[in-house]
Amino acid sequence: MSVQTKICGLSTPRTLDAAIAGGASHVGFVFYPSSPRNVTFERVAELAASVPAHVKRVGVFVDPCNLLVEQAVAAGHLDVLQLHNTTPARAAAIATKGLEIWGVVAVRTRADLDQARRWRDVAARILYDAKTPENTLPGGMGLRFDWTLLEGFSHDMPWALSGGLDVENVAESVRVTGAPLVDISSGVESAPGVKDMDKIAAFLKATSNL
């Protein structure tokens, strides 16, 4: 089976269209005011309306309150909640019926992978992302972790790989880790928060061969 791809941090119709036309399985919208990719409810409603049913809409959150999740889900017709810096217990409390939860495990060392087990009863998928420095964004920083930590790792639930992926390294990342789904944000940008249609197309072309 081919590798699925999520293009994250989309905020314009043209770049969203590039992701869909290129074959992305998931598109991501960030609901975090500190991020250069943050979208308003009005903007996400406009974008979500043009996403076909076979492409899943992922909302990216950082330890969100209930109201933010409710409003984002309603505006963006979200299918998936990707939860950074959120405990599994908190995720269980905000889980809305019918929505998939992706538990984010921030990785720097082998011991970090053990966090995945805590998500077993709550999440539909684990997203392994690079741990970012303190007082920075918890994602979207273009940082990667040591992929060999996942080499031969026994996954007991669906998972995905993110953090510092780009057109040059994605094939190697999949070869090393066996990732079934890859997730990219800053690697398809020309500047923080500015998605590049050509980079999106090139990345999706590269993943279509994996």
Ligand SMILES: O=C(O)c1ccccc1N[C@@H]1O[C@H](COP(=O)(O)O)[C@@H](O)[C@H]1O
């Ligand atoms: O993209 C952001 O601004 C962001 C903000 C807060 C939490 C997560 C965020 N992005 C997610 O980070 C990973 C990796 O991004 P990158 O490819 O290394 O730039 C990805 O899942 C984004 O959805």
